[in-house]
Amino acid sequence: MSSTKIVAPKCHDQINLGGWVYNAPRKFLRKIMHGLDPDPLLTMHPPAATEDGQRVEITGTRYLGSYSWLKARKPIILVPGAPRIWTHRQTPFTLPPDFGYQACDFNAHRLPPYPLLPIFIAIDTFDWASADVVADSGQRRDFRMDLQLAGSKTVLCTRWEPKVLMNANPGGYGRNFERMHTRPAPGCENTTSHHRVITYDLAGMKMVVRAEVDACLPDLDGKAAYAQEIPQSALVELTTKHESRDSRWSHKHMQMCISQTPNLIYGIHRNGVFNKVVKKGNPVDVHGHMEFKLRLLRRALENIQQLVVASGLRGRLTLIYEDKVLKVYQRNLENSLLPEEYLEMFQPKTSIFVDLLDSSQALSQVEATT
Numbered sequence: 129m130s131s132t133k134i135v136a137p138k139c140h141d142q143i144n145l146g147g148w149v150y151n152a153p154r155k156f157l158r159k160i161m162h163g164l165d166p167d168p169l170l171t172m173h174p175p176a177a178t179e180d181g182q183r184v185e186i187t188g189t190r191y192l193g194s195y196s197w198l199k200a201r202k203p204i205i206l207v208p209g210a211p212r213i214w215t216h217r218q219t220p221f222t223l224p225p226d227f228g229y230q231a232c233d234f235n236a237h238r239l240p241p242y243p244l245l246p247i248f249i250a251i252d253t254f255d256w257a258s259a260d261v262v263a264d265s266g267q268r269r270d271f272r273m274d275l276q277l278a279g280s281k282t283v284l285c286t287r288w289e290p291k292v293l294m295n296a297n298p299g300g301y302g303r304n305f306e307r308m309h310t311r312p313a314p315g316c317e318n319t320t321s322h323h324r325v326i327t328y329d330l331a332g333m334k335m336v337v338r339a340e341v342d343a344c345l346p347d348l349d350g351k352a353a354y355a356q357e358i359p360q361s362a363l364v365e366l367t368t369k370h371e372s373r374d375s376r377w378s379h380k381h382m383q384m385c386i387s388q389t390p391n392l393i394y395g396i397h398r399n400g401v402f403n404k405v406v407k408k409g410n411p412v413d414v415h416g417h418m419e420f421k422l423r424l425l426r427r428a429l430e431n432i433q434q435l436v437v438a439s440g441l442r443g444r445l446t447l448i449y450e451d452k453v454l455k456v457y458q459r460n461l462e463n464s465l466l467p468e469e470y471l472e473m474f475q476p477k478t479s480i481f482v483d484l485l486d487s488s489q490a491l492s493q494v495e496a497t498t
Contacts, residue, residue, distance in 0.1 A: 140209060140315050143195075143249055146202040148242055148467065157291045160272050161457075164446055168455040172431060174424060182331070184423040189328040189388050191357050192336070193251035196319035203238040207250050208357065210313035211322040211341040214364055214393065217309055220403045226296035226303045234321040234340065235264075237292040241463070244286055247325050247338055248470050257476045258334055259327070261285065261429060265339040265387035269379065275436050275445045276465045279474030283429075283436045284465045288446075301368045305395050305402075309366070310343045326360070326388055331426050333433075339387035342366040364391045371398050377408075382421055428454070 196209025235243040244262065256279070263285035267273070272288040296303065312319065322341045327334065344362040365384055377392065384392065396404040432447070435456060439445055444459035464471065 140206045142198065142204055142206055144202055144204050145239055145245065145249070146204075148203075148239060148245060160288075160290060160448060160450075163459055163461040164448075164457040165460055168448075168457050169445075170456050172428070172454040172456060174428075174452075174454075184331045184419055184426050186385070186388065186422075187329045189326055189360060191360065192254055192325045192327055193247075194322065194324040194341075194357070195246055195250040196316055196322045197234050197238055199318050199320050205246050205249065206316060206319055209319060209322050210316045210358065211324075211344045211363070212306070212310035212312055212316075214343045214345050215309055215311055217405075219405060220401060221308075222401050223301050223304045223308060223397075225298060225400060226300045228296055229293045230296050230303060231292055231321075232294050233287055233289045233292050235323070236287065236289060240292075242466060244284060244338075244465055245467070245470065246323065247336070248466070248473065250323075251325060254327070254336075256282065256473045259336045259474075260333040260433060262336045263338070265337050265383055267383075270450045271448075273447045274459060274465065275432070275447065277436045277439065277441055277443060278466065278471050280476070281433065281437060282474050283433050286465050301395070301397060301400055302366070305368050306342055306366045309393075309395075309405075324363070324387075328388065330422075330429070333426065333429060337387060339389065341389070343393075345391065360388055361390055363389045364393055365389050366393055368395045368397060368402075371396050371403075378417070381418065385418060385422065386425075 194208045194210075195205040198204040198206055231237040233243065235246060239245060247262070248256075259282045261283045262278075263273075263283075264287045267287065274286045274288055276284045276286075278284050316322075323338055324341050325336065325338045327336050329335070341363055343364045343366055344358050345364060347362075365380065367380065380392070384390075390410055392408045394406055394408075395402045396406065436443065436445060442462075444461065446457045446459045448455050448457060
């Protein structure tokens with residue numbers, strides 16, 4: 129098996145997004161019903177997942193773009209950026225617990241008005257009108273998601289957090305585990321988080337998915353300055369667990385499946401003393417219960433898309449999932465999830481040629497009458 133060719137660190141572009149910030153990062157706790165009508169439009173029950181003979185799977189995964197947030201007062205992204213690089217460390221070792229504030233959503237923290245905007249800044253070319261859903265991969269078990277229609281069919285999904293800056297879990301070690309076992313990629317020493325955007329087909333629905341990437345595996349030579357973009361197969365999810373807890377990762381595996389992250393590395397500890405680090409591969413393979421959950425997701429997305437399309441371009445809908453019940457609310461805030469000039473990217477490209485054809489025909493008629 130040949131290794132990836134190593135070259136000098138790639139050139140990164142710094143893009144200042146400060147012009148899009150018109151309010152300060154939120155530091156107060158918002159209620160989940162903030163900006164919503166009090167009564168739901170409807171309650172969506174879990175769709176039936178009957179076996180119809182058609183396998184539900186993710187195919188055609190393709191990298192679109194990536195970026196890293198810089199440590200700076202202004203919201204600046206580094207394009208394409210790079211994730212931190214995994215560095216193996218011998219056990220046992222001891223880590224202090226996490227402390228201080230940490231962002232649970234870097235995009236909403238750094239760019240409150242338009243958390244989705246960096247996706248479109250980081251990607252050079254893509255037929256946005258062909259996408260069915262644009263969304264983030266990471267969601268809590270209970271969540272709120274704001275929705276908006278773009279173009280004729282694309283559903284924009286913005287992650288919603290009650291507070292984007294949270295105190296670190298007093299008994300958690302995840303952030304320190306990540307920092308102690310990774311190093312920054314060349315040219316990305318001054319970054320805080322890395323985000324990767326991919327597209328794939330989910331049983332007939334074209335998805336565009338953004339995911340925060342914890343780390344990547346080094347190449348076979350132990351380096352990480354890849355000649356091209358870092359391959360999907362090198363991406364890693366990092367986490368920790370106390371030795372007394374079980375190793376059920378169903379929720380995390382589902383998120384990894386959606387983000388197409390193939391590697392899970394977790395440290396097992398007793399009160400910060402780590403005696404074992406485990407690497408698991410291929411959680412993106414879909415079978416058994418995972419396929420069942422993917423089938424439910426696919427049918428739910430289809431129902432949501434129908435609702436959003438029916439609400440029109442001025443519609444503002446929100447999903448709230450609590451206690452295993454999904455409710456749809458009308459959002460009484462007219463704020464758009466993207467600036468107007470970026471919403472125009474979702475107009476079908478064919479309309480440009482239709483306009484040109486109409487103009488040509490009109491010109492011909494004028495010439496014929498002169």
